[in-house]
Amino acid sequence: MLEVKNLTKIYDDGTVALKNVSFEVRDGEFLIIIGLSGSGKSTLLRCINRLIEPTEGEIIWDGVNVTAAEAEELRAIRRQIGMIFQQFNLVKRSSVLNNVLSGRLGYMNPWSSLLYRFSAEDLRRAQEALERVGIPEQARKRADELSGGQQQRVGIARALMQEPKIILADEPVASLDPVLAVSILSHLQQLNQEDGISILCSLHYLDLVKIYATRVIGLRGGEIVYRGTREQIRRMTDAEFKEIYGAEAVRISAGLGEGDEPA
Amino acid sequence: MTRNQPFNKDTDVRPSLVGPTIAALLSLILPGLGQLLAGASRRGLLLFFSLGSSIGLLAWRIRLAARREDEVVKIFLKAMSLQPFLIVLVAIVVALWLWIAWDARRQAQAKGAGGAGIFVLVLVVFFALGWQITEIDLYKAVTQISEAGPPLMKILWPWQKAVTQEESYTTARADIVTPCTDNPPAPPDEVPGQPYVMVEPTCGIPSESGKPGTVLTVTGRGYAPNTQTVFWWEDPLGGEFRIWKEGEYLQVQTDDNGAFETQITMPIIVIPPSAGPGPHFHHLEARQTASVGAYKASDELKLAVERMVETIFLGLMATLFGVVLAVPVSFTAARNLMSTSRITLIVYYVSRTVLNIVRSIEPLIWAIIATVWVGLGPFAGIIALTLHSIAALGKLYSESIEGIDPGPIEAIHATGANWLQTIMYAVVPQMIPPFVSFTIYRWDINVRMSTIIGAVGGGGIGFLLIQWIRLLDFRAAGIAVWFIAITVAVLDYVSADIRQRFV
Numbered sequence: 001m002l003e004v005k006n007l008t009k010i011y012d013d014g015t016v017a018l019k020n021v022s023f024e025v026r027d028g029e030f031l032i033i034i035g036l037s038g039s040g041k042s043t044l045l046r047c048i049n050r051l052i053e054p055t056e057g058e059i060i061w062d063g064v065n066v067t068a069a070e071a072e073e074l075r076a077i078r079r080q081i082g083m084i085f086q087q088f089n090l091v092k093r094s095s096v097l098n099n100v101l102s103g104r105l106g107y108m109n110p111w112s113s114l115l116y117r118f119s120a121e122d123l124r125r126a127q128e129a130l131e132r133v134g135i136p137e138q139a140r141k142r143a144d145e146l147s148g149g150q151q152q153r154v155g156i157a158r159a160l161m162q163e164p165k166i167i168l169a170d171e172p173v174a175s176l177d178p179v180l181a182v183s184i185l186s187h188l189q190q191l192n193q194e195d196g197i198s199i200l201c202s203l204h205y206l207d208l209v210k211i212y213a214t215r216v217i218g219l220r221g222g223e224i225v226y227r228g229t230r231e232q233i234r235r236m237t238d239a240e241f242k243e244i245y246g247a248e249a250v251r252i253s254a255g256l257g258e259g260d261e262p263a
Numbered sequence: 264m265t266r267n268q269p270f271n272k273d274t275d276v277r278p279s280l281v282g283p284t285i286a287a288l289l290s291l292i293l294p295g296l297g298q299l300l301a302g303a304s305r306r307g308l309l310l311f312f313s314l315g316s317s318i319g320l321l322a323w324r325i326r327l328a329a330r331r332e333d334e335v336v337k338i339f340l341k342a343m344s345l346q347p348f349l350i351v352l353v354a355i356v357v358a359l360w361l362w363i364a365w366d367a368r369r370q371a372q373a374k375g376a377g378g379a380g381i382f383v384l385v386l387v388v389f390f391a392l393g394w395q396i397t398e399i400d401l402y403k404a405v406t407q408i409s410e411a412g413p414p415l416m417k418i419l420w421p422w423q424k425a426v427t428q429e430e431s432y433t434t435a436r437a438d439i440v441t442p443c444t445d446n447p448p449a450p451p452d453e454v455p456g457q458p459y460v461m462v463e464p465t466c467g468i469p470s471e472s473g474k475p476g477t478v479l480t481v482t483g484r485g486y487a488p489n490t491q492t493v494f495w496w497e498d499p500l501g502g503e504f505r506i507w508k509e510g511e512y513l514q515v516q517t518d519d520n521g522a523f524e525t526q527i528t529m530p531i532i533v534i535p536p537s538a539g540p541g542p543h544f545h546h547l548e549a550r551q552t553a554s555v556g557a558y559k560a561s562d563e564l565k566l567a568v569e570r571m572v573e574t575i576f577l578g579l580m581a582t583l584f585g586v587v588l589a590v591p592v593s594f595t596a597a598r599n600l601m602s603t604s605r606i607t608l609i610v611y612y613v614s615r616t617v618l619n620i621v622r623s624i625e626p627l628i629w630a631i632i633a634t635v636w637v638g639l640g641p642f643a644g645i646i647a648l649t650l651h652s653i654a655a656l657g658k659l660y661s662e663s664i665e666g667i668d669p670g671p672i673e674a675i676h677a678t679g680a681n682w683l684q685t686i687m688y689a690v691v692p693q694m695i696p697p698f699v700s701f702t703i704y705r706w707d708i709n710v711r712m713s714t715i716i717g718a719v720g721g722g723g724i725g726f727l728l729i730q731w732i733r734l735l736d737f738r739a740a741g742i743a744v745w746f747i748a749i750t751v752a753v754l755d756y757v758s759a760d761i762r763q764r765f766v
Contacts, residue, residue: 078678102680
């Protein structure tokens with residue numbers, strides 16, 4: 001279980017990205033964070049594995065205080081927390097296989113990893129991960145030869161190599177078209193339901209939130225302004241919507257009708 | 264008129280201070296003054312400086328054309344007669360002056376009058392001056408085009424010079440005495456089977472200026488049949504020279520039996536007074552040259568090959584040193600790595616500045632400095648190219664460091680990797696392609712540069728090339744040019760291939 005307690009992040013230039021944010025992700029949950037760009041979603045996700053150092057507050061992961069962890073301990077925590085990104089963050093010129101294998105670095109002997117020597121076990125695991133996301137035949141290709149949707153699958157495979165208990169997904173579908181977005185989120189949902197991996201995901205599209213989320217929090221200006229279940233999201237009023245997205249916001253459907261499930 | 268047009272910005276500012284006629288007269292006296300007073304000050308200044316500088320340049324060219332004259336009028340007339348194109352130039356400049364006066368009148372009459380036409384004429388004046396200053400001579404270029412043929416052909420196909428054969432001489436000599444004494448030397452003894460030459464008479468008086476000397480009849484036997492034979496004269500001091508006849512070296516072809524007969528006039532022979540009054544003994548030698556044996560590489564070819572090998576290694580070593588030294592330098596010149604504190608930022612600015620200065624000095628100039636430093640030879644070339652490579656690669660490397668995608672670094676961090684693993688998995692894979700690409704590019708440049716760095720004493724084939732060109736030995740120069748061209752072509756191919764594999 002992941003607990004975030006009174007998290008505050010103030011950047012060096014004085015920007016307040018997060019204000020006293022508290023919530024928890026229970027095991028097996030698919031928790032989605034919604035909010036405008038700049039509302040602090042990315043900062044929040046990066047504070048959890050301390051890619052960004054929080055200014056105040058605590059993060060407790062399975063009873064361990066992440067914010068107080070020293071370097072070695074922090075790496076041990078990080079390897080249990082998979083992460084996927086809006087821009088996929090693959091090493092474009094490396095092969096797909098090497099990108100996937102790099103998810104294993106936290107477990108490896110540092111010296112053999114520097115020489116790119118992976119065990120047969122890790123290679124088998126990487127092939128399995130690629131099969132899991134449906135692109136086993138792309139292993140030898142360079143990452144930048146793949147389409148955007150395939151690159152994000154490589155990102156998921158890399159996260160799987162960490163044998164994560166939770167996956168942080170920072171706008172995983174914002175760079176993809178709606179069809180691919182559904183496909184990627186379905187992969188995450190599958191991991192969530194079959195493997196019991198908790199998912200903490202930030203998203204733009206309310207329609208996708210309605211399909212996949214088990215619980216939702218809304219961020220605005222670095223503060224949590226909304227908490228609700230999937231059912232509550234479905235019945236969300238315009239007032240609540242504007243609370244999160246601002247008075248100017250208009251509801252835009254991504255082509256998915258009210259209450260419809262994807263085919 | 265739109266506001267963007269540069270010369271009309273001030274047209275609607277002030278009314279004219281003078282009338283049109285006055286403005287024209289003023290501009291006739293001092294070009295641009297009329298425009299200035301008419302409110303078009305930028306236009307006036309621009310025209311003033313245009314006309315002023317073109318008159319200055321014209322005066323310089325006229326003075327140069329008639330260097331030896333002193334008086335102004337004589338200088339002018341001499342220059343015009345020697346270089347008629349100057350007349351055209353004077354006419355255009357005068358026309359420009361008059362147009363400026365007329366333009367002043369129009370400026371005073373109406374705001375914004377007069378387009379950019381006058382500036383077209385200014386451009387014409389400058390290009391015409393440029394034509395004269397750079398001594399463009401199309402007539403010469405067309406009529407003397409045949410002159411370019413022989414050297415060009417020799418450079419394009421120099422391979423006659425790439426091989427040589429052993430030469431053998433068939434030679435015999437006869438004695439001659441100046442002046443005649445009572446007992447002139449007897450003709451040499453004839454040995455059967457050996458070449459033999461005989462001079463009749465065996466004594467005489469050498470030619471003097473305007474006074475031909477004794478005519479000698481030269482007969483030869485026992486030479487190779489139907490072969491050109493040349494004649495060498497050896498004076499009493501041991502100096503040898505070939506015999507001239509009617510403005511050419513004398514050559515005689517032997518008949519079917521290997522015999523010949525010809526007549527020569529005794530050449531002008533300067534004998535210093537210290538040699539005494541004589542008699543002086545001279546020798547006449549009749550010589551046939553024959554190429555025998557197998558073809559073998561000429562000295563020029565061997566030299567060119569040696570220097571080419573030196574050149575390629577020169578480029579390689581300079582690239583190696585350049586890369587090794589540029590990598591650390593490039594880290595200090597990458598802004599994203601150096602912007603952490605004020606001290607590192609100062610280091611960044613210092614190394615950027617030094618790199619820019621070193622890079623802006625051409626390798627040829629570095630080579631000149633290096634030859635003073637370590638003497639002539641390839642080492643000086645290596646120093647020059649290394650310095651320039653460090654500067655050029657340092658900039659390129661540091662820019663590629665600045666341009667790496669931070670996303671993968673974040674992603675690898677997130678997997679629990681340590682710092683070194685992050686460098687190896689997120690930074691290095693991004694760095695290798697640009698590093699390889701820039702390094703090959705630089706190697707390419709260095710080998711090309713090393714072919715000419717020898718021209719200023721930096722070693723390699725450039726030194727030979729310049730030397731052969733100055734000796735007008737176009738065939739030898741052609742061999743060097745061919746080697747350079749082949750090397751550069753191979754290099755182009757290889758570097759493109761390597762780049763494709765890595766990048």
